[in-house]
Each structure stands twice: as C-alpha cells, then as structure tokens.
Amino acid sequence: MADVVRIEQREAITFVIVDNPPVNALSFPVRQGLWEALAAAEADLAQEAVVLVGAGAQFLSGADIREFGRPSQSPTLPELAVRIAAMSKPCIAAIRGAALGGGLELAMACHYRLAEQGARLGLPEVTLGLLPGAGGTQRLPRLVGVPLALEMIVHGAPIPAPQGLEAGLVDAVFHGDALEAAFRFVKEQPTEALALRRTDDRSDRLAGDHAGLFEAVRADLARRKPHLFAPQRAIEAVEAATGLPMADGLAREKALFAQCRASPQSAALIHRFFAERTVRKIAGLSRDVTSRPVTHAAVVGGGTMGVGIALSFANAGIPVKLVEVDKAALGRALQRAQNTYAASVRHGSLDAESVERRMALIEGVTDYAALADVDLVVEAVFEDVEVKRQVFQRLDAVCRPGAILATNTSSLNFDEIAAFTRRPEAVVGLHFFAPANVMPLLEVVRGARTSDDTLATAMALGRRLKKTAVVVGVCDGFVGNRMLFQYGREAEFLLEEGATPQQVDDALRRFGMAMGPFAVRDLSGLDVGLAIRRRQRAHAPAHLRWPTISDRLCAAGMFGQKTGAGYYRYEGGSRTPQENPDLLPMLEAASQDRGIERRLPDEALIIERTIFALINEGAKILEEGIAQRASDIDAIFINGYGFPAWRGGPMFYADQLGLDRVLERIRAFHAEHGDWWAPAPLLERAVAGGGTLTDWQPDRPAVVPKPLVGASL
Ligand code: 3H9
Numbered sequence: 118m119a120d121v122v123r124i125e126q127r128e129a130i131t132f133v134i135v136d137n138p139p140v141n142a143l144s145f146p147v148r149q150g151l152w153e154a155l156a157a158a159e160a161d162l163a164q165e166a167v168v169l170v171g172a173g174a175q176f177l178s179g180a181d182i183r184e185f186g187r188p189s190q191s192p193t194l195p196e197l198a199v200r201i202a203a204m205s206k207p208c209i210a211a212i213r214g215a216a217l218g219g220g221l222e223l224a225m226a227c228h229y230r231l232a233e234q235g236a237r238l239g240l241p242e243v244t245l246g247l248l249p250g251a252g253g254t255q256r257l258p259r260l261v262g263v264p265l266a267l268e269m270i271v272h273g274a275p276i277p278a279p280q281g282l283e284a285g286l287v288d289a290v291f292h293g294d295a296l297e298a299a300f301r302f303v304k305e306q307p308t309e310a311l312a313l314r315r316t317d318d319r320s321d322r323l324a325g326d327h328a329g330l331f332e333a334v335r336a337d338l339a340r341r342k343p344h345l346f347a348p349q350r351a352i353e354a355v356e357a358a359t360g361l362p363m364a365d366g367l368a369r370e371k372a373l374f375a376q377c378r379a380s381p382q383s384a385a386l387i388h389r390f391f392a393e394r395t396v397r398k399i400a401g402l403s404r405d406v407t408s409r410p411v412t413h414a415a416v417v418g419g420g421t422m423g424v425g426i427a428l429s430f431a432n433a434g435i436p437v438k439l440v441e442v443d444k445a446a447l448g449r450a451l452q453r454a455q456n457t458y459a460a461s462v463r464h465g466s467l468d469a470e471s472v473e474r475r476m477a478l479i480e481g482v483t484d485y486a487a488l489a490d491v492d493l494v495v496e497a498v499f500e501d502v503e504v505k506r507q508v509f510q511r512l513d514a515v516c517r518p519g520a521i522l523a524t525n526t527s528s529l530n531f532d533e534i535a536a537f538t539r540r541p542e543a544v545v546g547l548h549f550f551a552p553a554n555v556m557p558l559l560e561v562v563r564g565a566r567t568s569d570d571t572l573a574t575a576m577a578l579g580r581r582l583k584k585t586a587v588v589v590g591v592c593d594g595f596v597g598n599r600m601l602f603q604y605g606r607e608a609e610f611l612l613e614e615g616a617t618p619q620q621v622d623d624a625l626r627r628f629g630m631a632m633g634p635f636a637v638r639d640l641s642g643l644d645v646g647l648a649i650r651r652r653q654r655a656h657a658p659a660h661l662r663w664p665t666i667s668d669r670l671c672a673a674g675m676f677g678q679k680t681g682a683g684y685y686r687y688e689g690g691s692r693t694p695q696e697n698p699d700l701l702p703m704l705e706a707a708s709q710d711r712g713i714e715r716r717l718p719d720e721a722l723i724i725e726r727t728i729f730a731l732i733n734e735g736a737k738i739l740e741e742g743i744a745q746r747a748s749d750i751d752a753i754f755i756n757g758y759g760f761p762a763w764r765g766g767p768m769f770y771a772d773q774l775g776l777d778r779v780l781e782r783i784r785a786f787h788a789e790h791g792d793w794w795a796p797a798p799l800l801e802r803a804v805a806g807g808g809t810l811t812d813w814q815p816d817r818p819a820v821v822p823k824p825l826v827g828a829s830l
Contacts, residue, residue, distance in 0.1 A: 407573065418499075
C-alpha cells in the first residue's frame, strides 16, 4: 500500500489515515492506498468499524487538481465513493480542517460523519469550472435537502461544522483529536454494532416540489453570472437527484462533469487556482530568507486609500496607527473608517461587536513621533514627489532601525522615493487597489535596492491581509496600470473612430469584464489620470498620437460621477449611467481633427483592439522582467481589474486563442494605427518557436528592477 495512506487499529476499529501533504489531495496513490485499506479492513473479521481521517491540518481537500487534463486512473474518486458506500462495516469520516470537493464526497459516502468545531465542509468545484463528480450532487441533497445543497454546489462556498450539524451533513461536532473523537463515538453508540446508514438509500430530504426553486436559481445565475458554464450544469445535476434513482443520478452527474471538465472555462479557472498560489514563489529569493514579524503598523494619510489600507490592517487583527496632519483631518479620516464599517453592518457582513473590536485597533495620531516603535509604515499621501520626499525623510528619522517603509505610490518613481531614506533596502512598494479594504490585489514593488527580507515580509503581510500579493518590478505603472493604460488608450481611440462609450463598455462587459473602461473612468474620476497623462506625454516619443476625449471632458469640467457627468451623465446624484449629450460634439470634433469619418466598429474589433493591447504590453512586461511569469500578470488582472477569471487572465486568454492569431492582428493594428502597436518581441519569438506565454521562462532568475521609461517621472 502506498505510504500516503496508513492503517492504525485500536480494539475493533480500523483507522485509515491519509497523509499526503500539504493538503491531503486525493491523488492516484492516495486513491489506490484507500482502496487497499478498505479491502483490508473489510477482510479482517476482527475489525468492526472503519474511520477515515486526514493527517495534518486538513481532512481531504478534494481531487488532485494537477491530475486534471491527464487520463483518469482507476480507482477513480466516484469508484471509491461507491466502494465506501457499499462497505459491509460502518464507515465514519472524522473531519478536522477542510473537507472539500472529493474529500467531502468521500465523507458523504461514509455512513457517519463527525466534524471538529472549526472544520469547513464544501463542494467548491464550480470555482474550478467543474461540478462535484464523485456523487456530491446526488448525496448532498439527500443529506441536507435541496435548497442548501443547491446553494453549496452552485456557489461553492464551504459551511462551518456547526452549520453542517444543524443541516444534517454531520452527525456530531467534536473538539480536539479526530481519532479520539471517532473512537469515543463508536464506543458510545447504544447498540453494539453501528447501523449501516447509507446516504444512497435516503430520500426523505428530497421530498417536495422543487421546480420553482431550480428555475429561480437558474434565472438568478443567468442574471448575475451570465457567462458561467459549470454552475448551470451543477443545477441540472442536483435536479437529477430529485427525479432519478441514485444510479441514474450518478450517471447524469458523470456526463455533466465530463462536459465541464472539457470546457475552456475549467482550464482557465484551474489556471487561475494555480496562478494565485504560484505568485508566492519568488525566483532568486534564498530559502533561508525569513519574513520579519509585523505586529504594529502605521498608515500615513487618511484619504480614501489610506483609510482603506488601515481598515485592511484592522480586519487582519493588526493594530495600526493612522497619521494625519491635524486633528480635523484625523477626525474626518476616522469618521470615514467608521462609515465604511457602518455600511458593512447595514449589509449584514459585519456585526457591531466586530466593528468595535476593529475600530479599537485603529489609533489616530498627528505626531510622527508616535511611529517610533512600529514595524511597518505604509505611506498613502498625495501623489507628488516633493510631498513623498518630506514624508519619507520624516519616517526615516523617527522609525526604528529595521522598520519597513512602504509606499502606496501608483505612478511615481519607486527607486527615487526609496532614495529619500537612509534605508532604501527597507523600502518596498505596497500598491493597494481602491477600495483597499475590499480589493484582493496587492502589487508588491521590488525596487533596485529592496532587500530580500523586506520583500519576504511584504509578501507575508499581503497574505495576512488576505490579498493576492504579486511581486512586480519598477516601471511606469508597474504591471497592472501600465497594461491598463494601453487598454484605455485603445478604448478612447475607438470613440474617436465612431464608437460610443456605451457600445465599448457593453462589448467588454459581454466579454466578461466586471465593468466597461468608461464606467470605470467615470467612477474613479477623469481628473485622477490627468496629471499622469501629461507626464507620460512629456516623456513619450513625439510622433505618438494621443487620444483626446478624456482631456476634452476634463476641460469642460466633466470629471465623471463626482461632477454628474463624464463619459456618461448621472442624474441627480444617481450612479446609473445615461447618455451624455454633451459628449457627442466632442467625439465628432475629435474625429474631424483626425480627418476620419465616424463609423461604428463591430464588437469583435472592440475586443481585439482593447484586449490585444493588454496582451501585447503584458508580453513586453514579461520580457523586461517586471513580472516574474505570465500567470502573475493573470493573477493581477483577475484580482485587481475585473478581468473574467473564467478566461484565465489576459495572458492565458492569448494562449487559448492562439498566439499566432493574436500576433497577426497586432501586426495589422501596427500597420494601421502606428507605433503604439509595435509587436512585443517576445510574442514574435513565441509564435516563431511554437511556445505559449504561460510556459515562457525568463533567462534570469528574478524580477529585475528596470529603470523607468523616460527620465524621472
Ligand atoms: C474535486 O474534488 C473534483 C471531484 O468532485 C470529482 C473528481 C472526479 N490538488 O491553498 P494552499 C496545493 S475538485 C492539488 O496555499 P491553504 C496548492 O497548489 C477539487 N494541489 O493551502 C499549494 O501548492 P504549492 C476540489 C492542491 O492551507 C498547496 O497545495 N477541492 C490542491 O491556504 C497549498 O495550498 C478544492 O477546490 C488540490 N486539490 O488552503 C480545494 N489544493 O505550495 C482546493 C491545494 O505548490 N484547495 N493544493 O503552491 C483549497 O481550497 C486550499 O488549498 C485548502 C488549504 C483550503 C485545502
């Protein structure tokens, strides 16, 4: 038997222990080991019950996702679940940590389930573009009823053990050791032998007419997540449980699972799963590097961004000092924090007690001397290099040696900021995305002199703040904003050529973007980018032509939602975009200035012009070493820019489309629209060599900080 599964016996109980670090995924050797262990327990006449447990922190975290895409090997998970269900001796799952996907499916095939108080039980397959394929869609509704089963399977969120107990998913909740709890459970049963209580034979929780519920869930999904393939198939599978005998239901589940597994969405979502974990691997960082503890933090600047960052710390349980220039500004900042929490209470995502606890972690201060003992400070002041100089020099003077100084700059020269201090090795960029307490992305900027332990500390902090932290090198806009600039520029050019904001936004939303580019600009304020655009233009080659619509709107005082008009009009403080009648004359004037006749582009062209601009810039960023790998760029776009996860991110999407096709269009755009579209050499080479962006490996081991394009920005 494979040593990832071992057997221990205590009296007449066989414990089958899965020990497959790090998370007890059900890889082939585990399945094989389980199969053999079950057979051995069945054959041993002295043994009366079998307990399934996981060694380490998790019970079983589901199928080994790395095996998807390879031919399946018997015993498969569905076979194993059927084997467990048919055991002639009672099987008990004793769950500590996570019982997810195939892990919970095996537990549901068992005759009894016990869960530790803190355990989490779920079927998250839809997050991988799949549905539960080892009987989960048939057994969960039999145990907990159709409404909760649908909820868990269609949305994929795990439930805590106590809720599982209430719902009938588990039979008892325990504290402490799983083996001990299972032993006691068996011994304390009133009859000598536990009944073989098979989930498959149950139908009581399936009773009733659920047609209306299925239709409502279908319609809700179609409205809220219109692109997603797997959740709709998952509904069909659960529906089968209510109308078909077990064996037929399992067959239906198998067929629907196969459809999902073959879908491009599943490939993309699995890519996303690994991308979000691979970001933690920093090439060139010695294994000996350890992160420093961050027990006390500070944020300088109580604007929207600074407060959002302070809230992130408080949400993670880290005491944070919020620095403002005077009492009045501090009062406004703390009020902003309080208001944000009050909104969470209104929406039901936080209770008043948690708010009180978290607010108590935020201490407002106006004197930098209060920062003498903090471990890390995040600067979030106005984007002006002189202001930053003053802040960093003061921080450098008051903060203890070894304290990390981080900047949230999104557009200034990071290395220049680090050089304002006598500790550039302890300076790192922490580029949060607004609203910082909500958005899951954190770009961690590694400057020319950032030390390895500073970087490791920043990455570990990102994880504590529950962010997807991605290391990026220094350049104008880092990874995300630099790529977004190309995307936005093309979107604006499309307007000058004849499109309307609505048309472009709708096309990109149908493509799957969370919001269209013009709605985003109106939300963040067109004036925000004005200074950046001016600076970029001053340093760009003179022959490049720039779009003019944003500037025309700004000149007319239309900065977006905050002024009631921008690319759209917003009536009476509403956030609902309506056509802005003042825009059309600007669009016409821009077209006239360029001497072009306005014509509506088709949707495919809108997508290619914007998304391929992202891809081309992404390939340049990769080659420059600003991002470590293509999947890091994908993680950035999914977590920070509303790129559809089910397309896997822009780089994966390019690979899926075929890089030759992408390059052909980029070359055509280059010929038609000029140098903005100069094809990335990496793309040219990947096409010539038949490679993909996802598989591309840099020649050098780590993110190499690059000097900024142009002079000091
Ligand atoms: C399924 O079960 C299908 C069935 O219905 C039907 C089949 C027929 N496989 O997340 P972490 C790796 S679909 C392979 O940082 P944590 C992960 O890549 C499956 N590898 O840990 C990382 O590797 P590395 C349904 C996996 O403690 C390392 O483990 N199940 C798997 O923060 C640590 O991961 C799921 O979707 C896996 N299943 O969180 C559960 N899981 O160190 C997916 C993890 O090289 N897993 N790895 O970067 C999770 O949600 C979390 O990993 C878990 C632990 C909560 C378990």
